[in-house]
Amino acid sequence: MVGKKCSKGLMGVLAGSVIMMGIVSGAFAVEVSVPKGFKFGTYTQQPWAGKTIHVAMVAEPRCDALKKLAPEFEKLTGIKIVFDILAYPTLQEKQMVALTQGTGVYDIVHVDCVWVGQYAGEGWTIPLEEFILRTDHNTLALDDFIPAVVSEQGMWEDRIFGFPFINAAFGLHYRTDIFDKYGIEVPQTWKELRETAEKLNLKEPGVSGITFMGRRGVQLQCSYDNMLWSFGGDWYDENYRPTINSPAAVDALEYFKSLIPFAPAGVLTYDWDETARSFAQGKAAMDLQWHNAAPTASDPSKSKIVGKFDFAVIPGKLQPDGSIKRTPTFGGWSLEIPKDSKNKEAAWEFMVWATSPEIQPRLAYGQPGDRFSSLADPKLQEKYVGYQTLLVSLPIAKGRPRIAAYSELADALEVGLSEGMTGAKSAKKALDDANNKFEFILKKWGYLK
Known part of the structure; x- marks a missing residue:
């Protein structure tokens, strides 16, 4: 109301x-x-x-x-x-x-x-x-x-x-039957999400703790944005100075990477279809994804979990005053x-x-x-x-940048995120490199002098 x-x-x-x-x-x-x-x-x-x-x-x-x-x-x-x-x-x-x-x-x-x-x-x-x-x-x-x-x-x-x-909008799809069976509450913070993913990982045969969109591309970027913003980071500041390598941004990427051990083995090759399908086929207890994956999990011709899942508000970052900062990607x-x-x-x-x-x-x-x-x-x-x-x-919900340079910035970030998630570079190095690209792109488009 x-x-x-x-x-x-x-x-x-x-x-x-x-x-x-x-x-x-x-x-x-x-x-x-x-x-x-x-x-x-x-x-x-x-x-x-x-x-x-x-x-x-x-x-x-x-x-x-x-x-x-x-x-x-x-x-x-x-x-x-x-x-x-x-x-x-x-x-x-x-x-x-x-x-x-x-x-x-x-x-x-x-x-x-x-x-x-x-x-x-x-x-x-x-x-x-x-x-x-x-x-x-x-x-x-x-x-x-x-x-x-x-x-x-x-x-x-x-x-x-x-x-x-x-x-x-992003949120958390979760298996109500598994949560009820083990008496688990829906995670409200990122810390609780990781703990829940670890607790439920392979608790049921063949069921990972969590699945998400880990392949290099826009869906990886949108998944990361949920964490970036709630951790206190952003792509750039009010003067278009790039901040994608800030401590908050690095912490968010390191956190995201920490979920990999509790996800299906091929999660870093998953995009929208693979992630929605893995959850609908009962391969994960949780799915960090857009709401629009719900119809796939509700379709009897595509899903083994019809009537056994729900969709919750995205977890967030616990603040010093006890509140939770949630920033679902829009x-x-x-x-x-x-x-x-x-x-x-x-x-x-x-x-x-x-x-x-x-x-x-x-x-x-x-x-x-x-x-x-x-x-x-x-x-x-x-x-x-x-x-x-x-x-x-x-x-x-929070939207991504709507400036004309968005596509180039997104490409640069997606490369950095993939490098950080796969271990090709440390989170800090990957985002430092992305930040340098951001600076070049924002200057080229005239946003940054």
Whole structure:
């Protein structure tokens, strides 16, 4: 309930500022053309009937679920939707080409949270305040969005560029049957997590204490970020001076490496699929991973542990005052409208519908939603693992850097993490080298003088 109050406070201020800006300025940079008295999200008129909009989306279950519902929108509005649902790297490349060339190929693009700074900062996508002013507030329901999710996925420099569509947060998947059998409590701190992993390792035949994503790549980086931030470290400071080799950062990597003896033998070759599969097949008592691995463990065709696991808030670092600092890594996507779209109004009508409170529960079988109302729905909480945990995790989750240099920084960090985890270098040496690369990259991009 505290989170809901925070939501109303932040989003109420946001909505109020949008209204005041409209009153004071009379118009935003983006011109919106609608019939007199028209409100988006009411579906009482069809001013864009016969128009076709092209929507790019990442190939994930929630997007497929939305596509199945699209005929209902087409009937409401007369707007035809053409989906281009693509694997991550293909989507990234096709959107980049379309946006930089200004071809107007897409009317809606799907933006990973780490791309927001580039898409909005380069002016590839447009701010949405003028559209918000002309939208039915009950359909839009701004105060129902989780503020941290909107901020990370759709905002840049205090402007709204997109609305959330797909979110993810790290947490701890754990075997309830094994925990109950041995009378073990869910670990709350990183120290307790390691102790629990050691205690449960091979307690059951063929079942490791923990599994995680240890292969060099973005998933290793995202796993480490959970620890880095709660240990008190970060990628760089407020002046873009790299700090990835700070004592806290080194301690976090050394801690992460200390989990390897209690994980499956091949854990340093595991990415998302291998980790989710190992947990679902009963090969580990715990899985440090994104929430979106839960459907794999809940699917009888893929899992041996259906009904025998749950999803808990990520452990954290015990503080001197007795509190626990938890910083679950955040990930997610927003829907945004390209500057060169020729159908901006029709695109916005679709965005409002696709992200509305009414549609969210109908997409839940694909992936969880982005609103308090859907995550707090008792029926959905009973049906899907981890909804109550997401209500706690998403408001406190922390996102990765959203600056244009992110991809290069991430590559450098992923190399260092892999070197530290495999023992090719000490944690200190690996992160010292990564820090030097960070400095070069941040200077090259103009962030660091």
